Amino acid sequence: MKSALLKAVTILHPESSLNGKKTDVLIENGIIAGFDVPGDENTRVIDCAGKYLSPGFVDLNANFGEPGLETKEDLDSGIKAAAAGGFTAVVAMPNTQPPVHSKAEVSYIVNKTKNAIVDVFPLGTISYNREGKDLAELYDMNMAGAVGFTDGDKPVTDSGLMSRALLYAKGFNGLVMSYAEDSLIAGKGKMNEGEVSTYLGMKGIPSLAEEVMIVRDIFLAEYNDSKIHFSTISTAKSVELIREAKKKGLKITCDVAAHNLVFSDEAVSGFDSHFKVKPPLRTQKDIKALIAGLEDGTIDAIVSQHTPHEIEHKNVEFEIASYGIIGLQTVLPLLVKAGLSPEMMVEKLAVGPRKILGKQMPGLTKGSTANFVVFDTESEWEFNSDTNFSKSVNSPMFGQKLKGKVSLVVNNNQTLNF
Structure with a gap:
C-alpha cells in the first residue's frame, strides 16, 4: 500500500x-x-x-518451530499469525531442534526474517543444548542479535548456573528470563493442584512449584545486582512476591500469558487437552490477583505463549497430551474477555514489552x-x-x-x- x-x-x-x-x-x-x-x-x-x-504489539514469548520443527510452525507462518494478532515484533523462544544455543542459530533466524512485516527477535538459551549443565555462548549470541536468554519451557534447576548466567549477562546488559518452576515439586502433575484436580483424580502442579523458584531467582538477582525477567507467572503469591521485590528496588520484570487471565482450572473438567498448558490454568483467585497485578504495574507485559503442536500431540488423552496452545491471534479477544481497557492493552502489549527489551517506541x-x-x-x-x-x-x-x-x-x- x-x-x-x-x-x-x-x-x-x-x-x-x-x-x-x-x-x-x-x-x-x-x-x-x-x-x-x-x-x-x-x-x-x-x-x-x-x-x-497504537504502536505495534510486541510478544515476549512465542514458539516457532524453525529450525528443525517446521511441521509445528515455520518462521513464515509464525510471522503471518503474529501480524494477524496485531504484533509487529515477536521474541522467539529457543525451543527448536537444535536449540538456539549459539550464534549460528541466532544468525539464521535474524537473516531469515530480515525485512519481514514482523520483526523477529531471537532468544538464546541459558545452557548449552538446554541441558541445564554448561553456560551457552551468551555474549556471542548477544552480538549476533539475541535479545535475551532463557531455556524456554525448561526451568534452570541448577542455582549456581542461574547465578553465573545473571552475573555474566550483567557484563553486557543482557536480559535473563526465568521460567519459574521447581520441577521436583511439580513432578508429573498435569494441571493445577487444588479442588478441581482432586475431584478429577488427576495429579496436580502446586502453586508452590512456581513460587519457590521465583523466591530463588529474586535472591539470585539481588545477590548479583542484576536484572531478571519472569516469564508467564500464574499465581497470586507470585504476584505478591514480585510486587515486594519491586518495592525493594530490585531490577525485576514479569509477564503473564493471556489465557491465564481468562481460563481457570475449572475449564479442565471436560478433559479437553487444548486447556493443557504450562504453567497450568490456576484458580479464579489467582486470575483476580493477576489482573490486579496488571493494574498496579507489578506485571509489566502480557504474552501469547504461542505453542503450536501437530494434531497427534493434542488429539489424545489429557494425561499424555503435550502442553501449550496457539495464541498469537487470540491475545486481543482474550483481553477483551478479561475486561481490560484498550489503554491497558496498549500498555501491556506495546509499551511494557519494549521497555523490558530496551527497544525504542515507534514514533x-x-x-x-x-x-x-x-x-x-x-x-x-x-x-x-x-x-x-x-x-x-x-x-x-x-x-x-x-x-x-x-x-x-x-x-x-x-x-x-x-
Missing part, C-alpha cells in the same frame, strides 16, 4: 500529543505523512471509526516510520481454518466466535489488512 488515509481513528500512544484523540492519519511509502490532511487521487481511504491506532509524528496496529474491541470474527494463519490448530477457541479484532498492521513499509 503506497498511500493510505486512515479516517477517524482514535490514537492510543502514551508518548504522543495525540494520545486519546480522534484524527485522520496519512501513510505514504511506510512513513507517516501527516494528520488531518487529505491524500491525492491514488490514496486508499480506510474508514477507522470506532477503532484504535507517531510527521516523518516517523510507520509501525502500528489498528484494532477494535467490538468486532466479532470466527477463529477457524479460514482465519487461522498458524500451521497448527491447538486452541480451545478454535471454531468459536471471538470479540476484538485486528484490522490493519503496518511495519517495515509493509501493510496487511485483516
Whole structure:
C-alpha cells in the first residue's frame, strides 16, 4: 500500500500529543505523512471509526518451530499469525531442534526474517543444548542479535548456573528470563493442584512449584545486582512476591500469558487437552490477583505463549497430551474477555514489552516510520481454518466466535489488512 488515509481513528500512544484523540492519519511509502490532511487521487481511504491506532504489539514469548520443527510452525507462518494478532515484533523462544544455543542459530533466524512485516527477535538459551549443565555462548549470541536468554519451557534447576548466567549477562546488559518452576515439586502433575484436580483424580502442579523458584531467582538477582525477567507467572503469591521485590528496588520484570487471565482450572473438567498448558490454568483467585497485578504495574507485559503442536500431540488423552496452545491471534479477544481497557492493552502489549527489551517506541509524528496496529474491541470474527494463519490448530477457541479484532498492521513499509 503506497498511500493510505486512515479516517477517524482514535490514537492510543502514551508518548504522543495525540494520545486519546480522534484524527485522520496519512501513510505514504511506510512513513507517516501527516494528520488531518487529505491524500491525492491514488490514496486508499480506510474508514477507522470506532477503532484504535497504537504502536505495534510486541510478544515476549512465542514458539516457532524453525529450525528443525517446521511441521509445528515455520518462521513464515509464525510471522503471518503474529501480524494477524496485531504484533509487529515477536521474541522467539529457543525451543527448536537444535536449540538456539549459539550464534549460528541466532544468525539464521535474524537473516531469515530480515525485512519481514514482523520483526523477529531471537532468544538464546541459558545452557548449552538446554541441558541445564554448561553456560551457552551468551555474549556471542548477544552480538549476533539475541535479545535475551532463557531455556524456554525448561526451568534452570541448577542455582549456581542461574547465578553465573545473571552475573555474566550483567557484563553486557543482557536480559535473563526465568521460567519459574521447581520441577521436583511439580513432578508429573498435569494441571493445577487444588479442588478441581482432586475431584478429577488427576495429579496436580502446586502453586508452590512456581513460587519457590521465583523466591530463588529474586535472591539470585539481588545477590548479583542484576536484572531478571519472569516469564508467564500464574499465581497470586507470585504476584505478591514480585510486587515486594519491586518495592525493594530490585531490577525485576514479569509477564503473564493471556489465557491465564481468562481460563481457570475449572475449564479442565471436560478433559479437553487444548486447556493443557504450562504453567497450568490456576484458580479464579489467582486470575483476580493477576489482573490486579496488571493494574498496579507489578506485571509489566502480557504474552501469547504461542505453542503450536501437530494434531497427534493434542488429539489424545489429557494425561499424555503435550502442553501449550496457539495464541498469537487470540491475545486481543482474550483481553477483551478479561475486561481490560484498550489503554491497558496498549500498555501491556506495546509499551511494557519494549521497555523490558530496551527497544525504542515507534514514533507517531510527521516523518516517523510507520509501525502500528489498528484494532477494535467490538468486532466479532470466527477463529477457524479460514482465519487461522498458524500451521497448527491447538486452541480451545478454535471454531468459536471471538470479540476484538485486528484490522490493519503496518511495519517495515509493509501493510496487511485483516
